Amino acid sequence: KRVSCEFCGKVFNHTGDLNKHRRKHTGERPYPCPQCHKQFSHASNLIRHQKIHSGETPHQCPTCARRFSRKDKMVNHMKNSHRGTSIRVRKLKVSCEFCGKVFNHTGDLNKHRRRHTGEHPYPCPQCHKRFSHVSNLLRHQKIHSGETLHQCATCARKFSRKDKMVNHIKNSRSKKRKTRIRKLKVSCEFCGKVFNHTGDLNKHRRRHTGEHPYPCPQCHKRFSHASNLIRHQKIHSGETLHQCATCARTFSRKDNIVKHIE
The missing domain is CATH 3.30.160 (Double Stranded RNA Binding Domain)
Structure with a gap:
């Protein structure tokens, strides 16, 4: 009674797990941030992203690893809790709230953080594609200039x-x-x-460049290659959704695979 991914063949016990996995292939992002409208493939990614807007725990104490929402709160904590340390306040570092990587400057942290959030604040003035770093935008613009x-x-x-x-x-x-x-x-x-x-x-x-010139006529998702679009359209048609765990044959409907197994 298992279901399998029509893109890579991976088998799952539950349809819910298949739906989550399928987003890796389709690029679907059903969870939008209510503040900046960025979209995420999983609810957990959205929750982590929202910490940026709330400013939650971007500053970490280098002595005990406790995190704080503001730098001055961390400084006060160090003065009151770690009086015996020789750490100089001007050398305090900030760390990524997603992976823990430490940076000397907030600007470097902000650039790094875009890897986790998917933020692309630099738009191309010609085609409106967006990029996470200025350097990526400059390289992209060479396409327009030839x-x-x-x-x-x-x-x-x-x-x-x-x-x-x-x-x-x-x-x-x-x-x-x-x-x-x-x-x-x-x-x-x-x-x-x-x-x-x-x-x-x-x-x-x-x-x-991140260009996706092939849109799905049913859900309007866009794909970089025509072959990816064709595979994606199988989701709408229900083609080859269920796979036999014994012989790997695939079926468009669950009742058909049940009859096959029987």
Whole structure:
């Protein structure tokens, strides 16, 4: 009587556990924050996120690890509880309330915290995609400007336009300047990975930009690749939801799998 994930085949005893697991594949985030409207896949993630708005326990005593909502409260605690310590107040650190990592400066903590909260405060003025750090936004904007899209296969120099790269190869004094134009490759401006075709580069680039150009016509969730959308649509159709624990055959309805087992 188990149910299995139609994306990866993992088997669960309860439909509720399957629903939670499925969000890893679908990207569904049914729990919105009432203050900033960010959405989360699990209620526990929302609860942790809300500590940011409440300011709960971002400051940790370096002696006893007790946490406080404000730095002055922690300082008073240290003065009253740890008088024998030689810790200087100006060197007190702040720690992440999610994973406990310690930082010297609140600014560094704020940047780190976005890994847990999913906050993306830097929008692209052209396509309105949002990023967690300014540096990520700057790299993303190179896509719109076309900067450094084409790379010379001989010397790795990058060019904004293919014709400029072709002229560079023709005029180069390199021994390998006879490289055939049809074999010229394009590279990812984020990680440097090289591709033979621009289409493959475009698909790969979505890992960096977060672009999801394929919307589901039923629930409007968006996906980075058409294949992901097709798999997602099986949820709406109910296709292959239930799996036989004996032979791994899948069924769209629970009564069908019951008959199969019997």
